[in-house]
Amino acid sequence: MDNIAGTKSSLSWAVNLSVIFLVVLWLIPTVGLLVSSFRDRDQISASGWWLSPFAVEQNFQAKIPAGEVRQDGEFFVIEGNIFSGGEGEVIRFGGARSNPTVAAAGETAELTRDRSLTVQANGDFVYRSPAEIKRDPSVYYSTATPPDFSLDNYQTILFSNNMDIAFINTLTVTIPATIIPILIAAFAAYALAWMDFAGRGLLIAMVVGLLVVPLQLALVPLLQFHNSIGIGQSFLGIWMAHTGFGLPLAIYLLRNYMVGLPRDIIESAKVDGATDFQVFTKIVLPLSFPALASFAIFQFLWTWNDLLVAKVFLPSNAESWVMTVKIADDLLGSRGGDWGILASAAFISIAVPLIVFFTMQRYLVRGLLAGSVK
């Protein structure tokens, strides 16, 4: 029975296990980022995110007010509670910074210079010294700190000044920068796939060649050009830049998809008297929808996440910041030390692309195969 096609292999559990293993392995960084996004900078540098769900024993310092000293025989004694009215439970304590957990709660610790210290679990302490106490002595104690998560990072980002403007700016950049290249590329792809003219092959080769040109090369000359024709740093400029940078891939992808459409349909339409424009709008465009959608997803994600192009082609004042620039230049703090902000910013800025992705993902798989199968 084992060899009959269609039955489950007895080793399927191994497959499942390894799939689970790989999924967990791939998710670890994301989970770490998610956990870190709920912690502040000090917590992140104090302990790893994997320790954050557990109560940790942490050491603290408390100052005993020397003013409350009273004399008890030949000893000077201070009594009180280290939590000064608050709640808490001492696990271990000590009188020296270098050895803060020398005794368990309830015991008496012998300190230097014949002093002694007793701390109860509820925080009540007795500090005895044979000599006069001049400065406030320090008591060190360890106590279990419950896990501490907060939404502060998210609050900082969502409610910071001008975040709404940055969000709208990002949409102002991404939506036209997604639509314009699709419009142009669809026309170009049709022409390259279905219209006969001299040098068509060469044109296709050039477009493919452009795919390998890194966009960083074009930043300075392109901005120079924008300045000379009067666009300068503006939204119009960044739409044109994104369009230019996105076109080679768009044309290549769409052309390869369109060339795979059945020749019969297009030829019959032409026989019936359809013009190229009619063939394009009535037949080719509707049939190419999966490829258009998948390119739209790519282009949208890339313009949404873009920092470099936005920094170069938009003015640098706060009114024209897109979200990525706002996060990098404003919220991360001077010298970029706020890891918590970075983590939560990642999750906030991922939200819109996720919505786009999940609403259009059924086209993505089809679109990824675009042009690959004839």
Place this chain on the structure above:
Amino acid sequence: MKARFYAGAAALALFAGLAHADGHQPFAVGEGDFSWDSYNEFADKYDLSGQTVEITGPWTGDEKEKVDKAFSYFTSATGATVNYSGSDSFEQDIVISARSGSAPNLAVFPQPGLAADMASQGLLTPLPDGTADWVRDNYAAGQSWVDLGTYADENGEDQMYGLFYRVDVKSLVWYSPEAFDEAGYDIPETMEELKELTDLIVEEGGTPWCIGLGSGAATGWPATDWVEEMMLRTQSPADYDAWVANEMKFDDPKVIAAIEEFGAFARNDDYVDGGASAVANTDFRDSPTGLFDIPPKCYMHRQASFIPAFFPEGTVVGEDVDFFYFPAYAEKDLGKPVLGAGTLFAITNPSEAANAFIEFLKLPVAHELWMAQGGFLTAHAGVNTETYLEDSLKAQGDILLNATTFRFDASDLMPGEIGAGAFWTGMVDYTTGASAEDVAKGIQERWDTIQ
């Protein structure tokens, strides 16, 4: 219900923002210890209503807020609007915008090396005549600030391009006074004492140093500061200058000795928190937190004056943490060298208002307005040091003013490919086990290829 709550919170945040914007000027003109006379005189002299000064610089986040507040006084004095924008990647942005012709009026350079590069390509405009004389007369150790701001233009002629505004002192060792007090350690006055103290801490079971070199793409730079400090403490200032200019080769025995002096601290497993292998992996922003742990993970941390920004929230400089001068060798007759760095203003797109702004920066009050907000040191000798926000800043300022030798961060002066590249990565290689000779030789070879 919930939606309403959030809307309310959003409205509150918005109003808080507005209130914030209204209170833009934290100090009333004419009140406090500020040098308002210079401000009033300046305000009478200039009327630039309707003009705008565009400035870009490396200050972001909290620092941008302080800058905006300090510069708002230029607006109230002249009527011209100041648009300051900070960028995390300033070094790249300014080159792109200057080359493509959309440069701001003024740029704030954190590294003189980059400003010198841009000056030699003709992308900067020299400061108004007389600025050099003014700096010479009004800055402590004025001539050195003039030299640091003077570069060759595209024709090879020296011009004054940079006016320093904001200085960092690097030769500081941070420590917890309480930890020192309890352990009975004294502040070392000489390098010999510092080394003895280091050994003593190890003997008593502690870890003396926290060193972290991590800094994203710039990983390694804190080590270059260490090497520069050691250079200044083992060799003459003339040797240091020759090293910066590559007249003394990077693999000169004197430089290798300085690298090994740094290695004596950083490559000793007993001396550094986490052991020598942790040095290159620890982020420089995280490394000082070891001072505040109970029990202390380390007792000392050598870092520039800006590092309190990365101490845990609520830390008070002067109480929870303090600093001492990174001492010099008593046996070597080199005085008390101080290493520093700073940011300089240069004109990238000249205008009347830009020139006026340079004049504004010469006023003591322009410096005092940031001094009073904290995190700012100045070499301007005419300021009222009473306006420093904290005594600790004043003490750092005094270290600067009392230095027998002041030298600027060498890696900021070297060509970018070395000072912001090969030197950094070389130091990471060194702390992870490569020999000082190999590392120094590698850096010199890189330098040879760009000359």
